[in-house]
Amino acid sequence: MATLLVLVGFFGFIFGVVRLIRAFFKKTPKKPELLIILGTVIVFFAGGSLLEPSEQKTAETTISSTQQSKIKSKTASSSSETKKEQNKNWDEKNKQKQALISFNDRVKQDNSNLANMEYNGTQTIEVNDNNPTFSEDDLSLANKAWEKYGDLDQLNRATSAEAMLNQSLMPTAKRGDISNVKPTGWHNKKIGKGYLYNRSHLIGYTLSGENDNWKNLITGTAQLNNPEMLRYEMDIKYYLEKSKDNYVRYSVTPVFRGDELLARGVHLMAQSINSDDIKFNVYIFNIQDDVTLNYSDGTSQTKNEIAAAQQKEEERKNAEIKAQQAAEEQQRVEAQKQAEAAQSAASEQQATDTQTNGPEYVDANGNGLIKGSNNGIYHVPGSRYYDKTTNPAAWFKTVDEAERAGYRAPRN
Numbered sequence: 001m002a003t004l005l006v007l008v009g010f011f012g013f014i015f016g017v018v019r020l021i022r023a024f025f026k027k028t029p030k031k032p033e034l035l036i037i038l039g040t041v042i043v044f045f046a047g048g049s050l051l052e053p054s055e056q057k058t059a060e061t062t063i064s065s066t067q068q069s070k071i072k073s074k075t076a077s078s079s080s081e082t083k084k085e086q087n088k089n090w091d092e093k094n095k096q097k098q099a100l101i102s103f104n105d106r107v108k109q110d111n112s113n114l115a116n117m118e119y120n121g122t123q124t125i126e127v128n129d130n131n132p133t134f135s136e137d138d139l140s141l142a143n144k145a146w147e148k149y150g151d152l153d154q155l156n157r158a159t160s161a162e163a164m165l166n167q168s169l170m171p172t173a174k175r176g177d178i179s180n181v182k183p184t185g186w187h188n189k190k191i192g193k194g195y196l197y198n199r200s201h202l203i204g205y206t207l208s209g210e211n212d213n214w215k216n217l218i219t220g221t222a223q224l225n226n227p228e229m230l231r232y233e234m235d236i237k238y239y240l241e242k243s244k245d246n247y248v249r250y251s252v253t254p255v256f257r258g259d260e261l262l263a264r265g266v267h268l269m270a271q272s273i274n275s276d277d278i279k280f281n282v283y284i285f286n287i288q289d290d291v292t293l294n295y296s297d298g299t300s301q302t303k304n305e306i307a308a309a310q311q312k313e314e315e316r317k318n319a320e321i322k323a324q325q326a327a328e329e330q331q332r333v334e335a336q337k338q339a340e341a342a343q344s345a346a347s348e349q350q351a352t353d354t355q356t357n358g359p360e361y362v363d364a365n366g367n368g369l370i371k372g373s374n375n376g377i378y379h380v381p382g383s384r385y386y387d388k389t390t391n392p393a394a395w396f397k398t399v400d401e402a403e404r405a406g407y408r409a410p411r412n
Helices: 001-025 032-050 051-117 223-241 303-357 399-404
Strands: 124-126 148-149 161-165 197-201 217-221 248-255 267-271 279-285 291-293 298-301 368-374 394-396
Touching: 001 032, 051 248, 051 267, 197 223, 217 223, 223 248, 223 267, 223 279, 298 303, 368 399, 394 399
Parallel strands: none
Antiparallel strands: 124 279, 148 161, 161 248, 197 217, 248 267, 267 279, 291 298, 368 394
């Protein structure tokens, strides 16, 4: 009986305390609860005074066991809940990791198509009707704000930048120096009032606080950096600044063609969480007006440099044509001189031959008219016996030719 009174008093006291707390928060009269507590305390001590020492020990043991059982139950329950929460967080992180891998695979396919596109006068174009291709897992807030940058590839090129943007990632310190970073294709030069290239952040400093992170910097034209990329970054910045609870899933990928060192462009996607305040999927060509870029190594030619090079090439071609014409004229003159010299030599030879061999006696067909008689005597046209020699043994053109054949002149 005494033990029962102790237990009733103990549990009644706990019950009264619980009711008192509830009455406190509900702002109801507390007198009934105070009476319950007072009554149970009296019952507890009355039962305790009736207990034998052994019964007191038993009651204490019973109460202690009950308390330990509750504590163990609470501890086990708490441990179980903690483990469940840890498993849930691990599952969420693993799920998000797998989602990011899957997302990167999809983006690679899109970028492969973008790399083969040619600039046609519009620097920023929409991809997939301007709709981002993030999955539900890609937009999960399980890890709150985060950022991840892909490793540099075998050519030392930046590869990707992924983030869940939030105010917590935005910088509070002054921007640092990034001049030590020289991204692939860095061949900068002055054009007009500024420079051709910028060290372009994939995720802008104002959104991430990243300074000289090689994984987050590419060689981008001044025109790519500002205004094209900047206007999208500013839209995100203004949205994030509205509330610490605003988040934006952001993806930026430089697009290279083959082993070229200068990116052909940049693929940007963004989606605000639980709203469409920020939503875009665009590709920006890495070009600069009036400049021709060599994407294989980043070298370039301005419009004026191209004009000067064309003029120089034109002058070179004209000089070649003039030199060729002069050479041809020289060859013509030399050929004419040689022909005249040959003609003169032939004339001189003919005169010499005429003086040496005497005149030629030929008919209209070039046949010799000097008759060689059977007696070994030659007769030239108009000589005394020319007409009388009716059956000549041979015909000759010159006296020398007849004499060399063994014929002699007639005796007077």
